[in-house]
Amino acid sequence: MAPQIEVISGVRSWRLELQADRSTVGKAPENDVPLADDTTASHLHAVLERFPAGWCVSDLGSSNGTWVNACDTSESPECEGSSGHIGRTVGPSFS
Numbered sequence: 001m002a003p004q005i006e007v008i009s010g011v012r013s014w015r016l017e018l019q020a021d022r023s024t025v026g027k028a029p030e031n032d033v034p035l036a037d038d039t040t041a042s043h044l045h046a047v048l049e050r051f052p053a054g055w056c057v058s059d060l061g062s063s064n065g066t067w068v069n070a071c072d073t074s075e076s077p078e079c080e081g082s083s084g085h086i087g088r089t090v091g092p093s094f095s
Contacts, residue, residue: 003055005048008090009037021050025086026062040064041087057084 002017016033023032026045033048035041042062049056059066068084084090 003050005033007033007035009035009088012037018048018050018055023048024060026060027087035087035089038087038089041089045086062087 002019004015004017006015007013018032020032024044024047025031025033025035025041026043027035027038027041028043029036031044035045040063042060042064044060045062046060046066047058049058057066057068064087066084066086
């Protein structure tokens with residue numbers, strides 16, 4: 001079974017299976033995890049990457065940052081946190 005993430009954006013929430021070892025997140029529709037409803041997300045906001053030790057979240061120079069467990073990922077990537085924020089969107093949360 002592929003790893004899943006849970007995303008909560010406004011009143012919507014959904015789960016996505018991550019099929020690839022690298023998935024992009026942002027408000028542009030071409031992202032693997034599109035956040036079209038989040039005006040505070042950048043077009044190409046963050047990347048989720050799988051490593052042998054687990055998943056890491058890295059900010060891609062977004063305007064509003066990417067946070068995992070209250071740590072800003074623009075300074076260093078954060079791995080498999082229990083909660084995160086990309087713009088106003090809560091997630092990803094891995095399972």
